[in-house]
Amino acid sequence: MGFDLTRFQGTVDEELICPICSGVLQDPVQAAGCEHAFCKICMNEWISRQPTCPLDRTPITPAQLVPAPRILRNLLSRLRIKCDNFVDGCQQDIKLDALMAHLEECEYNPKRPVTCEQGCSLIIPKDEMKNHNCVRELRNLVQSQHQKLIDLRREMSEHQFQLNEQKREINLLKDFMRAMRVSNPMMRDIADQMERDDLVRWSATLPRAKVTRWGGMISTPDDTLQTMIKRTLSEYNCPPHVINDLMENCHERKWPTGLNSLETRQSSRRQYENYVCKRVPGKQAVIVLHCDNQHMPEDMTIEPGLVMIFAHGVE
Structure with missing residues (x-):
């Protein structure tokens, strides 16, 4: 629908008036063939009932409607129009192309968002302020948030x-595959490969770690420290078939020969920087997986891998 003619100063050129609604063109479009201009909404409604030009009956489809030429839009933009809120007291007339920006700031706009100054500080439309009740609105807000929380918990419960x-x-x-692996050598090979693939995929999800102080390594971690690391590995989806092996390999008694004593660790220090280490998220610990470190000497790795826990020095 176009703009009401009575809102404009002076006489409006008839070329700027929509032949369908008799108002000043709003979001004007024209038929590509006959070049008659109409309001976009008016023309779409017209074509939905009768696919012809209202003036010369030329057949028209929605795809044939194009934006009005720039010269027509420029002429429209220079027209001066009363504010939509003139009935509410706004005395301003502005250029048509500035109307929307003015309406957002117009102090007479009954729907202009305002902040309640009675205590709740909620933002509400200006015309609703006279019936606004802080206690009621805050209660409704709390109930709404409570319902959202209930819905969220229900959704989380369903996802869980x-x-x-x-x-x-x-x-x-996996239990079935293990049973098949015991009874069928071929299935044993397939299951082993599946488990290796699981471990490689999990390794790819872990961030790369950098050890800056290998001297901070704890070679004999206590049970509490081991339990904490195991819980983190489980939370970050460590494959169940290797988590116990990895945790058993966090103590020097299970480490490969190049690491299982202070003396061998001292002589192997030059090899440490060649390790591909993955970070145990949020902990001063790294995982050295065999699948990531096949370039290392045999006495420096172990399958499926080992956990190194540090007092400090892991980035």
């Missing part, structure tokens, strides 16, 4: 249930 079901199915499949 689905996740648990998926884990259960995966574990059943």
